[in-house]
Amino acid sequence: MKVQEIIRKIEEIAPKDLACYPEDNNGLLIGSYSADVSKVLLALDLTSDVLDEAIKLNCQLIVTHHPFIFKGLKNIRDDMEQGRLIIKGIKNNINVYCAHTNLDVVDLGVTEALRKKLEFPKGTVLHPTEKEGLSKLVVYVPKENAHDLLLVISKAGAGHIGRYSHCSFMTEGEGTFKPLEGSNPYIGKVGSIEKVQEIKLETIVPNKILSSVIKMMIKAHPYEEVAYDIIPLNNTGKVFGLGSVIELEEPIKVKELAEKVKEKLHCQGVKIFSRDLDKKISKVAICGGSGGSLIQEAKFAGCQCLITGDIDYHKGQMAVDLGLTVIDAGHYYTEVPVLEHLRELVNDKLEDVEVYVTKVNTCPYIFL
Numbered sequence: 001m002k003v004q005e006i007i008r009k010i011e012e013i014a015p016k017d018l019a020c021y022p023e024d025n026n027g028l029l030i031g032s033y034s035a036d037v038s039k040v041l042l043a044l045d046l047t048s049d050v051l052d053e054a055i056k057l058n059c060q061l062i063v064t065h066h067p068f069i070f071k072g073l074k075n076i077r078d079d080m081e082q083g084r085l086i087i088k089g090i091k092n093n094i095n096v097y098c099a100h101t102n103l104d105v106v107d108l109g110v111t112e113a114l115r116k117k118l119e120f121p122k123g124t125v126l127h128p129t130e131k132e133g134l135s136k137l138v139v140y141v142p143k144e145n146a147h148d149l150l151l152v153i154s155k156a157g158a159g160h161i162g163r164y165s166h167c168s169f170m171t172e173g174e175g176t177f178k179p180l181e182g183s184n185p186y187i188g189k190v191g192s193i194e195k196v197q198e199i200k201l202e203t204i205v206p207n208k209i210l211s212s213v214i215k216m217m218i219k220a221h222p223y224e225e226v227a228y229d230i231i232p233l234n235n236t237g238k239v240f241g242l243g244s245v246i247e248l249e250e251p252i253k254v255k256e257l258a259e260k261v262k263e264k265l266h267c268q269g270v271k272i273f274s275r276d277l278d279k280k281i282s283k284v285a286i287c288g289g290s291g292g293s294l295i296q297e298a299k300f301a302g303c304q305c306l307i308t309g310d311i312d313y314h315k316g317q318m319a320v321d322l323g324l325t326v327i328d329a330g331h332y333y334t335e336v337p338v339l340e341h342l343r344e345l346v347n348d349k350l351e352d353v354e355v356y357v358t359k360v361n362t363c364p365y366i367f368l
């Protein structure tokens, strides 16, 4: 597969335009969209060891979560680490793609991988960053073609509501038209008014995919000229955002919860910001990576605990003052579950491409 085709598949899971900071640097950072790829390596970070692993495995594409190039480069020199890796990567035909905050905010991204790893029930978005806009699509189609058309537009992404697909409403009625000079009608004759039993098929479509759904619909529709309406809706679809608020099935003491987090995430240690290790927790917020900015939101959402990484002294003090327990399991350990999770998601989508998760631990610190 070409780099571009693989990127398209990854962006079906984590659309690039969902990145929650304009200055974020998602996308293809090094290489060529047209390069051939048979092996992909997934990593949180591009380090020297990760690059060596990719070369050893003969991977042509490294997909990272953190952008290897973030700010503008003033030089690419082999006596400096970043330049050395860029040069080495290019010399070894390695392409580098990054899915950063877009992978943080999508429903199947970093938070979902962390939730699954911790074996928590499903939750709701803690800090929404985007809500999907929706339109109603109404199309008129001969009765015998209605079902097939529904299948086509559903496959293109229309008619999805929560965990249901192929959602539509069909009403039967009489359609009229008169084919004019130069037309090539599917039904009827040029110059005479035609009456046809038609179905008015109504369904819902996310605005982002509206044009591709319409394109597929027109292609599959039997008529030369397709009559359809697009009606903007005030309903919102999927909510994207950072972190998740989760009601636990059973209340659990802070100490036991922290031990569970440490065990499930395989980290050497966790920091607990709390004055009471016996406090019972029934509602938690989770956020992979740096979730310090979500302390107040987690408290206002009614959570007694936030599980995240990168909590510094002052953020920790603020949490304790608010009465919110924070379990800091580290940036790396709260995000690394996304690699295996992403491998499973993309594996089915990538034909003849092998996907590996790096064996390199790119956490920059160890506990003594």
Ligand SMILES: [Zn+2]
Binding pocket: 066, 288, 289, 290, 331, 335
């Ligand atoms: Zn991160």
